[in-house]
Amino acid sequence: MHCAHKTVLLNEEPLFPSGEEYRLIAENAQDMIIVIDPKTLVFKYVSPSNMRIMGYTKEEFLSRSCLDNVHPDDREYVAARLISAIKENTAGSIKYRCLKKDGSYLWLETSGKMYESPDGTSGVILISRDIERRKLIEQKLRRQVEYQNSLINNMNEWLFSYDANSRLTYANRKAIESTGYSMEELQTMSLFDLAVPEQHEFVAKQVEERFKLGVSNNYELFVKFKNGQETLLRIKSTPITDYSNSEVNSVLVLAEDISEQRRMEKEMTRLSQLYTVGGMAAGNGYEIRNPLASVRGFLQLLQKSGDFAQYNRYFENMLEELDRTNLIISEFLLQAQNRIIDLQQNDLNQIIKSLYPFLKADAVMGDKTIVLELGKIPEIFLNKREIRQLIINLVHNRLEATPPGGNVKISTWWQEDEVILEVIDQGETIDPEASENCGTQFLVGKEDTEMELVICLGVAARHQARIEIINSDGKNHFQIRFKVSGKSP
Secondary structure (H helix, E strand, C coil), X not given: CCCCCCCCCCCCCCCCCCCHHHHXXXXXXXXXXXXXXXXXXXXXXXXXXXXXXXXXXXXXXXXXXXXXXXXXXXXXXXXHHHHHHHHHCCCEEEEEEEECCCCCEXXXXXXXXXXXXXXXXXXXXXXXXXXXXXXXXXXXXXXXXXXXXXXXXXXXXXXXXXCCCCEXXXXXHHHHHHHCCCHHXXXXXXXXXXXXXXXXXXXXXXXXXXXXXXXXXXEEEEEECCCXXXXXXXXXXXXXXXXXXXXXXXXXXXXXXXXXXXXXXXXXXXXXXXXXXXXXXHHHHHHHHHHHHHHHXXXXXXXXXXXCHHHHHHHHHHXXXXXXXXXXXXXXXXXXXXXXXXXXXXXXXXXXXXXXXXXXXXHHHCCCEEEEEECCCCCEEECHHHHHHHHHHHHHHHXXXXXXXXXXXXXXXXXXXXXXXXXXXXXXXXXXXXXXXXXXXXXXXXXXXXXXXXXXXXXXXXXXXXXXXXXXXXXXXXXXXXXXXXXXX
């Protein structure tokens, strides 16, 4: 170890038993050579290279301990290694920082060994080498590695690798966070542990082809998280070749979660079906409404004639049903129009509050209650008229499903980049897959209240929002999720 200096045996006295040739070697060496007293650790000899590299005079060296100029953070470590080597008479090398006379620190690599002269004197020879350039290169390489790791760990895609035994050897932060496994856990698993059982045969084929053919491939794979949740990945796998033998030793996998993309594609398909049917209905809607208007007119004439006063109750019921049918047709025709709506910043909570008296009256008629739980949310871009229609239709639909004495809860809250409107009912539990079919259920003979959900779906679509149906605690949770943005979508 050395400190602003470093090692060898030379002394102005007979440190060099064989004479002048040893002195010449030490005096002309590029490495720094010093000799220290094994008891005091004080310098006994310093080669000229010490003065040249460290900047101290010979007298400055010989007046201090070899530990004096060692960096404070390294001093304890250097002292322990040096004292241990002296006690055990062992050789070794260490790396540390030493203070130069100009105030800067220099990285040194020092090796040492005890010696004993024929005259009985002993000392420790230390030879030190300037490794500052090497350290700078190491630091540069380390920064490059850290930068590359930062890029890899901030990717939105999964990045992982596996070997010829399908064992996972690496995973970036996205893969770790998504799966719920730690790096240590993943490295004990295989690709088959991630893939769903139904695709194990497919995975085995992919692994075999990657190592056998050595070519890249793209495919889709369902994987299972630690919590049991499944998701769909779009995968690009690239074999990594060992250039020493040209054999594939691992496969690098870049994966993108496309579950949401698939869900949106399904939703677009449903909307396309909805608009197709709506367009057909729009062509015939007016032909349907005209006969209804005629029937309503004749019923009103009969009601006013007085000849059928005893049937007034039936007349009223028939007129109400005709009006309701006409309203459904009107709403459906409105829904069928693939139009652009005007969106302005609005307070969703205020819209709900303005509708509360009407919603409450609707609930009371069926011996039910409306509960409001409105959280703090920002204003979002909405079409006020359409959102009012969505709320009325959705709440009425869920009141119809709720038994007497029950309640329908309306909640709002802000979660990350979404404002959520939630309507919770106590009716019969709905299959979550109904959210995928609510736009077409009316086509296969469902109750006409499903029309209200169709209307809601269309309004949500025009607001670039999405509807989710969640079952929890025996209740149905209808959630409309609006994106929060700084400008109109």
